Structure formats: structure tokens, C-alpha cells
Amino acid sequence: MSARIRPLAESDLGRVVALERATFPSPWTRGMFIDEMLQGSSRAWFVADSPWGILGYAGLMEVEGEGHILNLAVRADARGQGVGSALLAAVLAEALRRNLERLTLEVRPSNAAARAMYEAAGFSEEGRRPGYYADSGEDALVMWTGPLASEPMQAAIARVGERAAGIERLAIDRDGSGLVGSPSDDVILAIETSCDETAAAVMRGGRDLLSSVVASQIDFHARFGGVVPEIASRKHVEAISGVVDEALSLAGIRIEDVTALAVTYGPGLVGALVVGVSYAKGLALATGLPLVGVNHLEGHLFANVLAEPDIEPPFVALLVSGGHTSLVHVPAWGEYHTMGSTLDDAAGEAFDKVAKALGLGYPGGPAISRLAAEGDPAAIPFPRAMINTADLDFSLSGLKTAVVTYIRKEQAAGRDLDLPDIAASFQAAVIDVQVSKAVRAVVETRARTFLIGGGVSANPALRAALAKAMDARGVRISVPPLDLCTDNAAMIAAAGHFRLGRGETLGPSAEAVPDLRLD
Amino acid sequence: MKLTLAFDTSTEEVATGLGKIGTRGVHLLGETNIDVPRASLTHLFPAITRLLQSADRAIGDVDAIVVGRGPGSFTGVRIGVSAAKGIAQGRGVPLFGVNTLDAVAERFSGRQGLVGVIGDAMRREVYPALYRLSGHTIERLTGDAVASPSVVAAEWAALGEPVLLSGNALRKYADVFAGAMGDRAVFAPEVLWTPTGESLLMVAWRSYVRDELGDGDPGTLLPVYTRLSDAEEAERVRDGSSGPWPRSGVAGPGPTGGVL
Numbered sequence: 195m196s197a198r199i200r201p202l203a204e205s206d207l208g209r210v211v212a213l214e215r216a217t218f219p220s221p222w223t224r225g226m227f228i229d230e231m232l233q234g235s236s237r238a239w240f241v242a243d244s245p246w247g248i249l250g251y252a253g254l255m256e257v258e259g260e261g262h263i264l265n266l267a268v269r270a271d272a273r274g275q276g277v278g279s280a281l282l283a284a285v286l287a288e289a290l291r292r293n294l295e296r297l298t299l300e301v302r303p304s305n306a307a308a309r310a311m312y313e314a315a316g317f318s319e320e321g322r323r324p325g326y327y328a329d330s331g332e333d334a335l336v337m338w339t340g341p342l343a344s345e346p347m348q349a350a351i352a353r354v355g356e357r358a359a360g361i362e363r364l365a366i367d368r369d370g371s372g373l374v375g376s377p378s379d380d381v382i383l384a385i386e387t388s389c390d391e392t393a394a395a396v397m398r399g400g401r402d403l404l405s406s407v408v409a410s411q412i413d414f415h416a417r418f419g420g421v422v423p424e425i426a427s428r429k430h431v432e433a434i435s436g437v438v439d440e441a442l443s444l445a446g447i448r449i450e451d452v453t454a455l456a457v458t459y460g461p462g463l464v465g466a467l468v469v470g471v472s473y474a475k476g477l478a479l480a481t482g483l484p485l486v487g488v489n490h491l492e493g494h495l496f497a498n499v500l501a502e503p504d505i506e507p508p509f510v511a512l513l514v515s516g517g518h519t520s521l522v523h524v525p526a527w528g529e530y531h532t533m534g535s536t537l538d539d540a541a542g543e544a545f546d547k548v549a550k551a552l553g554l555g556y557p558g559g560p561a562i563s564r565l566a567a568e569g570d571p572a573a574i575p576f577p578r579a580m581i582n583t584a585d586l587d588f589s590l591s592g593l594k595t596a597v598v599t600y601i602r603k604e605q606a607a608g609r610d611l612d613l614p615d616i617a618a619s620f621q622a623a624v625i626d627v628q629v630s631k632a633v634r635a636v637v638e639t640r641a642r643t644f645l646i647g648g649g650v651s652a653n654p655a656l657r658a659a660l661a662k663a664m665d666a667r668g669v670r671i672s673v674p675p676l677d678l679c680t681d682n683a684a685m686i687a688a689a690g691h692f693r694l695g696r697g698e699t700l701g702p703s704a705e706a707v708p709d710l711r712l713d
Numbered sequence: 714m715k716l717t718l719a720f721d722t723s724t725e726e727v728a729t730g731l732g733k734i735g736t737r738g739v740h741l742l743g744e745t746n747i748d749v750p751r752a753s754l755t756h757l758f759p760a761i762t763r764l765l766q767s768a769d770r771a772i773g774d775v776d777a778i779v780v781g782r783g784p785g786s787f788t789g790v791r792i793g794v795s796a797a798k799g800i801a802q803g804r805g806v807p808l809f810g811v812n813t814l815d816a817v818a819e820r821f822s823g824r825q826g827l828v829g830v831i832g833d834a835m836r837r838e839v840y841p842a843l844y845r846l847s848g849h850t851i852e853r854l855t856g857d858a859v860a861s862p863s864v865v866a867a868e869w870a871a872l873g874e875p876v877l878l879s880g881n882a883l884r885k886y887a888d889v890f891a892g893a894m895g896d897r898a899v900f901a902p903e904v905l906w907t908p909t910g911e912s913l914l915m916v917a918w919r920s921y922v923r924d925e926l927g928d929g930d931p932g933t934l935l936p937v938y939t940r941l942s943d944a945e946e947a948e949r950v951r952d953g954s955s956g957p958w959p960r961s962g963v964a965g966p967g968p969t970g971g972v973l
Contacts, residue, residue, distance in 0.1 A: 413966035414963055414965070414966050416966070417948075417966075418944050422942050422944040422945075424787065424942035424943065424944070425942045425944065425945070425963055427787070427788070427791060428791075428936075428938070428942070428961070428962045428963050429963060430791075430795075431791050431794055431795055431798075431935065431936060432935060432961055432962075432963070434795065434798065435798050435802055435931050435932035436932050438802065439802075439932065449802070449803060449805075464788075465787070465788050465791070468754055468788060468791065468792055468795070469791055469792075469795045470795075471754065472754055472757075472791070472792045472793075472795035472796040472799065473795040473796065473798055473799040474799060475758050475796060475799065476795065476796040476797065476798065476799020476800040476801075476802075476803060477799040477800075477802065477803040478799075478803075479758060479761065479762075479772055479799075479800055479803070480772055480799065480800045480801075480802070480803025480804040481803045481804075702758035702759050702762060703755045703756070703758065703759050704754075704755075705754055705755055706754065
């Protein structure tokens, strides 16, 4: 089978952003790619399209008669077969067509394969940008070609063309690409309505994200200080058809191209879950497609795999959101042992309640996190409930009460509230317990990998504290990008792919299970 | 003649019907009506499958979907409407909504006089709807509303003529209507208190011949709620708001509940 190089289309964006995330430590966001597409004729973007999905992409920016090569990425399972050269050949051809004088790019010194490819294409090092890569502090090598019209460059361009011929006879072993579950090239349409986000996503082969659409209802719940289940259910019914249509359209496919359906059937708000389950059963009846039921929490685990495809069990995961706070040991995919969980409020709930008490509005997480950055986390000694107990359970309602009591006392004493200090001290109390229990879970299981997932894992201080604690023990930590922390259907598609590979499907009488467990 | 699949899950019953709708009426191919309180998500799809099998038809033969939009149990209505959206979108066929109370009144087609349908709205309230039947025409006299049973009973007692009463709220409030209306309250037998597959198709046919079925877009069809969520109702009381009722059933994101 072969790949072909063609211009980037808007419908490729989902796949390109997913590949960008899997390739670069500081990936461009979807918004940055959209900005690029709006730049018009000064840019040219190409993708390598194949029966295995999008295998790579590259961009050219024209600046005053010279060309800058923007991101060039090749999917891990397709490297070494000429895909990069084919993309480079397309960029070179475009540069010649535009009569550009020379081409330049930046590359990591540690990326030997890329440097070799660029050198063969006539690029050579002309300088360094110190500390250019923010994630590692590594310098960037600045490479330039000679004049494109010169003889040596014409010869180099011909060499690139020869290498690029490899894409006519590609062999891609999807099993060897870190894929979880079935190696098939299924196209899954996934639906998620467990709380207050109506989401749909299309994914090929459990990993190649073609589209992901999330309709958030936050604005409708905000003035009530939390999710109102009846409003959530009503908004799901209103949004679901449009969200699914948009996911299909962004993926550039029709419902006839889908090979399986996946839907979150628990845990979550029962009235919200039944909308997604009933709708998905309707789609399944109408199309004859298999319908896979996905546990929302398993979805959060698979969100990490989407971001870092080489994540594999055994690992320990901390799932922390507005509805859940638990530590899960995962010795193998599909085998889950909940080691501990909250006995009362979920962490996100505690953030929302404290934010409400401080008059910060909803959702509370981002508001408290922003304020906390300016405060002293040691200013007020809020309790660290259960930090010394031998188990791995959490309790957060006492902390919330302590914060509310503190606020009342200060107000009664006529003192002004130091909001940043309160936010920072509250947040530190939450984080201390989360980190302490997470470390204990990792020690108990001897896990070498630790995942966090769920909406609260978007909290930068929590991410940093967990990263520090895990780094100190040589444990790899996986933190999904922000749009995969919060509820989405991409993760449901990935988990659905895994469940489909095991042949697990829902029948026509399937129910929503609001208290569905992971183990 | 369009082969139409109709169903309703707004009451304790799951009603399904399959029939051909044409200008002159409905040719019913089959229906199933089962009493499965609070379990419509479990029973709806198996019922549809059985209905299609018994009529020797496949889902691929269906040209249109009709669903009961309520009013009724909020969750029940959403199960039916969501299922209908999924089927219509998956098949690429139009989806039309009918009022669940209309489908109850339809069961008395051919009689003369007033018919009052009261659906159970929980929380000691009912969804009332009044109809005038004459020959084979059915005229709806009141809009969608939610009210206390005693208020509805008093209004209907003041009409000065007998009212044939139906609807699943009679299980709870028959004595309220008997007390207020005396001899003018005529109770229909309980088997006629809910919609059926056939009555749903008949209501759709009436809309079809009046060209009032709507555009068939599954994306825009919404349930009939008549009440906001408790949180928003409490907010409206607190703010003294009495603006028009939002069609979507959610007041909107504004601080005082802007109207969509």
C-alpha cells in the first residue's frame, strides 16, 4: 500500500493535532494550526495520507523571498520509510514553484534521524539558538540550504525525491506501534454525556483521532455554583444531534463510514447518561453497527494513552475530577483495582464549594488555582484529613468545612480576607494529601509509571507536585494535555476500541449504570 | 404511503407502532404496548425489534420516525426523544414529534363532547389538556401547562357539561376530579389512559394532512417539559421573573435566566 502527499484540509486537523501531540514535547495546539490555515498564501501545509490514516505533515512559511520549514512530523510507526522525505520533497517543490531563494529550519541536536534527513536534502548548520526548546532547555540547530537554483541543491533535491519513492510501498505494522487492543482499522464514533459536556469523537484504529467535539454547558450551570442535573440532561438532548453531525463532518466522513459505536454508560448522572445511551442505541439500531459500552473512568485512563502512545500497564492512576477521586492500580489493561477513593466529596467538588464560599464563581478549580498562584500555601494550616492513615482513602468535606469556618471567623473578627492566601492554603492541603496517598500507592504496588486524569488534573500546582514526587522516585508520570483532562469523547473512543477488541458490546436492552465501578 | 415507526416513553408504558401514513389515514401494520414503569430504556429497543419482526419489516424499510414529545416523566420523554434522534439520524430519515396527551385523546376518536386528559407531572401536579371531539375531528382547546389537580378539576367543573376524563394522573387524583365535578366527571376505563402505537400514528396523520408535521430535522426536535428545572424555577420565584417560557426548556446562561 502507499501514501500520497496532498495539501492539508480542515478535516485533517483532528488527526494532525493528535499526531503533533504524540510527536513533540511542546506541541502546537489546534488553535495554532487553525491560525496557520488562516494565514493564506504565505503558508503551505502538506499531509501524507494513507490507508492507515495521516502519517505525517509539514508546513512551509514564506518570509521575504525565503522559506521557513515549520513543523515536520512523521507518525512513529511509519518512520524510516521515506514519509519524511516525501513531505520534504513536497515542501522543496513548493519553494521552487514560489521562486524562493533558500530554505531554513530549526532542529533539535539530539534528533539524529531528522538531522541526517535534512543534511541529505542539502541543509547545513549555520547557527544555534540557545535554550530554544522550553521543555528540555536544549539549543536549536539552525540549518539553511544553499540557493535552491544552484547545482548542488538541485542534486540534493533529486536525492530527496528518490528517498520519497519509499511511500509507494509502505509496510506499517500497527501491532508494533504501541497500539492497545485490536489492531484493526476500525472507525469508532464515540458519544459521552455522563455529566455536563455533550461530546462526540471519531477515531480510527483506537489512536488516530479524526475529530473531537465538546459542547460545554458551563455557562448554564455557573450561576448555580455546580452542575444542575436536570439542566445537564436537557442540554444533552438539545445538543447531541448537532455534536455528532459536527464530529462526523470534521472527520470528513459519513455515518456509513463508521464501523462501530461507543458510548459512556456510567458512572455519572443517570439522567444525563440515559440521553447518550438511548441515542447511541438508536444509531446502532438504524445502522446495524456494534455498540460498545465504555466506563467513563476507563476512558480517563485511555486519555493518557492518546497523549503518550507508549504508556503501558502496570501503572497506578489518580483519577480526580468533580465526580471522582480515586487511586487505581492497573496491572494490565482491563484489570482494575481501586486502592482507595474519597469517602465524601470529590476533589473538584471541594474546589467548587470553597470557590462558592469565597465568591469566586463556578467552576471553582481554575479560579482557585489562579488566586493560589499569588498566595502563600503555608499561610493557614488547614487540616490534611487522613494523610497519616494506612489506607488510600480520601476525605475532603472536613477541609471544605474548615475553610468555610475560617472565612466566617475572619469576617466576624472584622478582618479582610486574604483570598490568595486562603486559596493557596486550601489548594496545598488538597495537594499534600493527594501526593502523599499517590506516593504510598506507587510504593505499595512498585509501579514504575503513574498517570493522572480527570478535570482536576488540569490544576498546575497538583501536576507539578505529583511530577516532583514521582521524579524523585524515578517513576514516570503521565499527565494528559488539558483538553484530554476534562470530559471528552476521544478518550471514550480509545477505550471503546479496546473493549471492541475484546468483543464486548451492549445489547438492545442495555441500561445506563450511574454507579458503575471500574473493578 | 410512508412507512412510519412511532413510539412513546413518556408514561409508564412503552408504546410502539408501525404503519403506513397516507392522505386518507393510517394503515396499521402492528403495535406493542407494554406496562414497564421506569424501565423504558431497557424495553424500548427490544419492543421495536419485535414490532418490526412481527410485521416482517426491517429498520431499513422505515421512511419516517414519530416520537411522543411528552409532557410526561422528564427522563422518560428524553429516553424516547433521544432514541428517536439516534434512529432518524442513523437512517437519514425525518423525525416528527407528537404531543403525548394528544395521543391519549386520540383514543376517544369517534365520540362526541369534551375529553380531558391529565398526565402525571409528579410533585402533586398534573399536565392538563382539554379537547372537543365531534365526528372524527379532535380540537385541542388548551395549550401545554402544568397545574395543581384541584385547580384543573375546578376549572373543568365550571364548564357546565360532562367531561370524559383520561390520563395516567387519574391513578392518583380520580377522587379530586370526582369530588369537584360530581356527575360531570366521566371516567374512561384505565386501559384508555395512555397513548398507543396506533394513536401516535393517528396524531401524526392529523398533523400530516394539515401540513403541520414540521421540518423533520432530528437536530431541532425537543421534548415538551412545561416546567423548568427546580433550580431555575426557584430562581424565577426569587427574582420575580415571569418572562415567556424558553422553548428549549432551559432558561439560558444569563444571571437572571435570559430567555432563549
